[in-house]
Amino acid sequence: MSRSERRDQQVARILDAAKTCFVRSGFQGASMQQICSEVGMSPGALYRYFPSKEAIIEAITEADRRRDAEVFSLLTQGGDVVDGFVAAAMAHIRYMHDSGNAPLFAEIRAESMRNDSIDFACKMSMKDVDASFRSFLQAGIDRGEIDPCAELGTILPVMVAFGEGLAINDLPAQGVSLDRLETVIRAIAIAVLRPTGRAATLQSEPHAKP
Incomplete structure (x- = not known):
């Protein structure tokens, strides 16, 4: 492997070990020494990759940001x-279930309420997702495809x-x-977004005026 690949492999090992420690002991209870023991790495080696637990959380949230995108x-x-x-919501639900990351997500979210640096990392990881979601819904409104029950x-x-x-x-x-969950999510989406049926009409009547 190249040096970059070896580094990526070590980072992945550290993040996996940190996730295990955070879920087991909580962010406050897990120490860098515990993470070192979990990953089988000396403190000096670990600190070359991450200087603090906050830096580890930032790396975890950044990876989540890329996955969410x-x-x-x-x-x-x-x-x-x-x-x-519905497709995006179900993909997110399946990932959280298959990865078993729900306890970790809960721990990070709880820590963000009392730790400004973690809160900032969480908000930054959601920034692009929020922008994409807003743009997606606004485009649907502009096309007359949905008439949401409230402002965005x-x-x-x-x-x-x-x-x-x-x-x-x-x-x-x-x-x-998952099938029943998808049914409920679709019903909620319809109730909140209130599709107008206009998209189907325009597709069947391509020469109709908007």
């Missing part, structure tokens, strides 16, 4: 706004809070089937 790319692949929203300034934080709740609770792990 991939998930939210599904927004524009659906047949309409509701389809795109209200809908966006509500949807984010809704998504965080789903991520933390990992409902599939509690026995809620």
Whole structure:
């Protein structure tokens, strides 16, 4: 492997070890020494990669930001706004369930409420996602495809809070089937976004005036 590949491999090992420690002991309870023991690395070696636990959390949230960007790319692949929203939501739910990251997400979110640097890292990781989501919904409004029940300034934080709740609770792990969960999410999306049916009309009547 190249030096860059070896570094990436070491970083991944450290992040995996840190996630285990944060879930087991909490952010406050987990020490850098515990992370060193978990990963099998000396403190001196670990500090060459990450100078603090906050730096580790920043790396974790940055990785999540990149993954979320991939998930939210599904927004524009659906047949309409509701389809795109449901596809992205279900992809996020499946990832959180399959990865088992719900406890870690809960721990990071809790720490962000008392640690300014963690709060900043979380907000920065969501910045691009929020912008993509806003642009996606605004485009649907501009096309006349949806008529949301409230302004985007209200809908966006509500949807984010809704998504965080789903991520933390990992409902599939509690026995809620993905099919039924998708049915409920679609019903909520329809109720909030209020599709007008205009997109289907314009597709069937291409010469109709907007």
